[in-house]
Amino acid sequence: MKISLKNELHYPAVLAKRILVILWLYTVARFYFYFSNRHLFPATDFWGLVQCCFYGLRFDISAIVYTNILFILLHILPFEFRNRKGYQVICKVLFYLVNGSLFIIMIGDAEYYSFSMRHGTAELLDFMGDFIRLLPAYLVDFWYLTPIALVILLVTEFFYRRTKRTPKKKDLRDFSVRPKPTRNFLIQFLLFLFMGGLSFLAIRGGLQKYPLAPIHAGKYVPPSWTPLVINTPFSILHSIFHPGLKPLNYFGETELEKHFTYLKQPLNDTILPADIDEKDNIFLIIMESYSAEYTGQYGTTSATPFLDSLTKHSLRFTQMNANGMRSIDGIPAILAGIPAQTEESFLSSVYQSNNYKGLAAYLKEMGYSSAYFHGGHNGTFNLDNFAYASGFEKYFGKNEYKGKTEDNSHWGIYDEPFFLFTNSEVNKMKPPFLAALFSLSSHHPYEVPAYYAKTYPQHPDLVLNSVQYADHSLRQFFKQAEKEKWFKNTLFIITADHCGPALNVNSNQNINRLHVPLIFYHPTDSFFRGEVNGPVQHIDIVPTILDYVHYPKPYYSFGNGIFRDEEHFTYAYVSGYNYIMDNQYVLEMFDGKITALYRMNPKREFNTNIMDEQPEVVDKLSKRLKAFLQTYTNALIENKMIY
Secondary structure, X not given: OOXXXXXXXXXXXXXXXXXXXXXXXXXXXXHXXXXXXXXXXXXXXXXXXXXXHHHHHXXXXXXXXXXXXXXXXXXXXXXXXXXXXXXXXXXXXXXXXXXXXXXXXXXXXXXXXXXXXXXXXXXXXXXXXXXXXXXXXXHHHOOOHHHHHXXXXXXXXXHHHOOOOOOOHHHHHHHHOOOOHHHHHHHHHHHHHHHHHHHHHHHHOOOOOOOOOHHHHHHOOOHHHHHHHOOHHHHHHHHHHOOXXXXXXXXXXXXXXXXXXXXXXXXXXXOOOOEOOEOOEEEEEEEOOOOHHHOOOOOOOOOOHHHHHHHOOOEEEEEEEOOOOOHHHHHHHHHHOOOOOOOOOHHHOXXXXXXXXXXXXXXXXXXXXXXXXXXXXXXXXXXXXXXXXXXXXXXXXXXXXXXXXXXXXXXXXXXXXXXXXXXXXXXXXXXXXXXXXXXXXXXXXXXXXXXXXXXXXXXXXXXXXXXXXXXXXXXXXXXXXXXXXXXXXXXXXXXEOOOOOOOOXXXXXXXXXXXXXXXXXXXXXXXXXXXXXXXXXXXXHHHHHHHXXXXXXXXXXXXXXXXXXXXXXXXXXXXXXXXXXXXXXXEXXXXXXXXXXXXXXXXXXXXXXXXXXXXXXXXHHHHHHHHHHHXXXXXXXXXOOOO
16 A cells, blocks of 8 residues: 655645745735834845845744744644544634734834834733723724735735645545555654654754844844844744843953942032922923924924923933833833833833832932822833832822813823822922822823814824923923922923934934933022033933932942033943943944944934044943943842842
8 A cells, every 4th residue: 555645745735835824924014014114224225125034034934933833733743633624723713813913913013113113022911901902092093004904814814725735536536545544643743753843943043052032133134124134923932031131241340340330429519509408399200202302492393382481491401311212111210210221121021020229219218208190091011010119109190080081091191180180189298209290191192182182273293292282281280380389499300201203314313212301490499500411311310319319328320410520421222222422422332342433413413433433432432331231231130229
């Protein structure tokens, strides 16, 4: 009795065809990702995109095999029930359930990347509740994706049906004449082992020493193209199985302290005017997605007339950089001095349970009461848990808000009513106090209340229109707050958690995706007037406030007091690149290698790489940057974030 090898290879052949169908979905998602973000990849032409697709196959296959491991197993089990119709229906349902879901995630990640500048990681799974709640708004804003998805689904179904084997009658006769069960099972079992081994190699990405990782993409394409090679499922899987950091050892302990130390001593001889016997209140106002270019001081068209007017009576910082690209990065940096220097946010990492001390905890030692205000749904981004963990005594979110039900937006309470609610709650706080208010409305889908849309002129750009409404809300808050007793004894610090969508090509440059406003406003203290042009960052806010209130003990801080008489630097992480900036230069590093040096200029245009012209500057800044990264990384790993 002759065995037909063609018949025995039927199942692996069907599986291979169906893997190709999944590859089609990944390729469509990659093209959508590119065309949605092509302004971020100006150097990538058509052949560059083809190159990215080709090298991306290795990452695609790895992600496909891993996420479809059950689907693959159902195809290679060495048993005859694979022929049954019900069994094939199960395979098909599993095919669409897994890959349809991942396709939606990849399409969503294309929009996510436009402001986060990095692919989604496992932390996206933590925000599924927020995504489901906001899904109706996204379906309206991105309505065109629905018909596109339907077309892609129909094409996918067309391909899937073509994977079925339709043998000729002669083949059916041959196939029905089965060899002895033991011999047939042996062949199928050998194929099972072979396909299993092949799947393991596919997941691993090949026979190389170490399993495939995102950093491997840099071997094939320029670093700026690597996001086009990596796919979202691979990024998520890698973050799940590689959550920890590796220690950095650029310098020995003695040399490390020459370049960077995070131990800060109390500042006794200070130019700051605060009287230790009469402590001023501290009021931090964090505006959602406020790029510096949206304001009158930096942009050609201002959407912030009130903030602009307040700036004239404040101390303004022209070179302020955020320490992250998202709220989940910006809030820990502002309120606890924890920068974002990895792909995964601190609040979603294994280090979130580390011992750390936020601004509220430090000020509590100085007799301050504290409260954190955010009009979003309680639990959003775990900000409520972070508020308490960082030392805040009270948290006020959507659940604590007392007002009209029509004040609700997709994300929570509209800014104006929540700002006024915040004012009423602050009136109940015992001075001196620390209050932190995080706005909401200038976030996608950029909603404004119906009354506001009918009463005030609307900006044609939805982003700027929502910023304009947030600025209006800020005006109403100050109009009410200036009537309160605590107002004249309060230092207001206004900044943004991160940038919003860029409005011009220059704003899309990595370092400019961090440029946000920062002002210090005090109603009765003329010290806080004028302009500072040196480098400032989010993680400088905590030590600056501690200097202001004359905090008497040593402490750890990755930032530095703004008013300290010493050289200042800012640090940033964007899409795999590390940056350090001083008064004159910006140094860029990728994967531990220096890639560029730019000269600072008022317009923040970084187009000319002068790395070869300034070796001494490169050496100085690279050592400082590596020392900072070593200190921060090892402090996370060793849980040494508190002195």
